[in-house]
Amino acid sequence: MYGQKPNxxxxxxPLHGLIKNGxxxxxxxSAPIAIIDFSDFQCYLCNRxxxxxxxxINQTYIQTGKVALVFGHLPNRGLDSMDAALAAQCTxxxxxxxxxxxxxxxxxxxxxxxxxxxxxxxxxxxQISGLDIKQFNTCLDNEKYKSFVQKDIDxxxxxxxxxxxxxxxxxxNGSNPEMLAGxxxxxxxKAVIDKKVSAG
Amino acid sequence: MLSMSERKKIPNPSSSSSKGxxxxxxxxxxxxxxxVYIIFAAVTAVxxxxxxxxxxxxxxxYPIIIFYLPDDAVVGxxxxxxxxxxxxxxxxxxxxxxxxxxxxxxxxxxxSGSSLSVLSSICVSCSSLGFFLSSTLGAAGVTASAFVSNxxxxxxxxxxxxxxxxxxxxxxxxxxxxxxxxxx
Numbered sequence: 568m569y570g571q572k573p574n575x576x577x578x579x580x581p582l583h584g585l586i587k588n589g590x591x592x593x594x595x596x597s598a599p600i601a602i603i604d605f606s607d608f609q610c611y612l613c614n615r616x617x618x619x620x621x622x623x624i625n626q627t628y629i630q631t632g633k634v635a636l637v638f639g640h641l642p643n644r645g646l647d648s649m650d651a652a653l654a655a656q657c658t659x660x661x662x663x664x665x666x667x668x669x670x671x672x673x674x675x676x677x678x679x680x681x682x683x684x685x686x687x688x689x690x691x692x693x694q695i696s697g698l699d700i701k702q703f704n705t706c707l708d709n710e711k712y713k714s715f716v717q718k719d720i721d722x723x724x725x726x727x728x729x730x731x732x733x734x735x736x737x738x739x740n741g742s743n744p745e746m747l748a749g750x751x752x753x754x755x756x757k758a759v760i761d762k763k764v765s766a767g
Numbered sequence: 768m769l770s771m772s773e774r775k776k777i778p779n780p781s782s783s784s785s786k787g788x789x790x791x792x793x794x795x796x797x798x799x800x801x802x803v804y805i806i807f808a809a810v811t812a813v814x815x816x817x818x819x820x821x822x823x824x825x826x827x828x829y830p831i832i833i834f835y836l837p838d839d840a841v842v843g844x845x846x847x848x849x850x851x852x853x854x855x856x857x858x859x860x861x862x863x864x865x866x867x868x869x870x871x872x873x874x875x876x877x878x879s880g881s882s883l884s885v886l887s888s889i890c891v892s893c894s895s896l897g898f899f900l901s902s903t904l905g906a907a908g909v910t911a912s913a914f915v916s917n918x919x920x921x922x923x924x925x926x927x928x929x930x931x932x933x934x935x936x937x938x939x940x941x942x943x944x945x946x947x948x949x950x951x
Contacts, residue, residue, distance in 0.1 A: 678913035
């Protein structure tokens with residue numbers, strides 16, 4: 568399914584709660600609208616979103632303080648996807664999530680081809696300036712965020728998301744959520760965001 | 768067996784104009800001299816093209832209806848449309864054969880070609896299938912869906928080869944069938 572209306576059983580996901588729980592986010596904490604993006608670093612449609620749509624959302628809505636983008640993990644594309652998610656969440660400990668996120672997507676290779684093996688993830692992390700690699704390696708080796716990532720997966724599944732990327736666009740207090748599935752173009756997000764902005 | 772009226776419409780395979788003409792072209796002319804088969808082919812091709820664009824996440828109906836073609840999807844889009852056109856031609860020719868000839872054309876490549884086309888398109892967006900496979904088959908399912916996702920372009924090329932093969936074998940047998948009918 569490539570677009571769906573929320574059902575009545577959907578729980579609310581306020582922006583401040585997601586941030587407090589440790590979800591990586593981009594933009595202003597007090598932005599009136601939040602986009603929660605459930606993605607997998609091995610998913611090439613997620614890469615399509617990151618390359619084509621996200622920069623336009625960033626430029627138009629995030630930089631202007633209207634939208635905050637929250638990253639949710641849904642590593643279901645391959646066997647190595649979980650390690651990539653764990654590694655990314657480890658970089659968030661040190662405020663380097665988005666650098667690592669962009670680095671992985673710009674180096675994306677075929678699913679489970681070894682490009683996000685633990686060794687390669689450590690190599691990618693070592694390319695990020697200012698990242699304490701020792702702390703990162705310990706975090707990744709100990710699978711510190713396994714339960715955190717699993718909670719993200721459970722959350723995505725509870726919303727009925729089975730594919731990546733999938734999105735929830737909502738008011739930042741968690742109200743009026745709208746679910747979108749697929750690597751949608753900017754115009755699709757614009758339609759939803761502008762509608763929410765004009766609704767106040 | 769062709770009816771007398773249909774025999775009159777089709778080119779004489781042994782006539783001077785048809786002599787030396789490839790059975791591929793001859794059978795194409797026979798089938799698509801009738802408007803209804805052009806319609807069959809067009810409907811099949813357009814339907815497949817739309818379905819593959821949906822699965823390739825190029826065509827969206829929600830929240831707005833929009834088609835967009837990012838750079839990374841251009842090759843896949845071209846291959847999918849080549850498949851759509853070939854599928855339209857092959858399906859249409861097979862409908863003609865089944866409606867007009869008692870000779871059964873065994874063309875396994877029609878089935879495998881079109882199945883592979885559909886499968887490779889569906890598996891562009893494989894996470895749904897991947898999730899289904901992984902929940903039913905575990906790690907083996909994830910591996911299988913990853914394989915199909917990774918090899919989407921080769922699978923489409925294989926589909927094109929199989930469809931060309933299906934077209935060749937169908938048109939060859941159709942031309943032979945027409946020759947027999949005409950002689951009889």
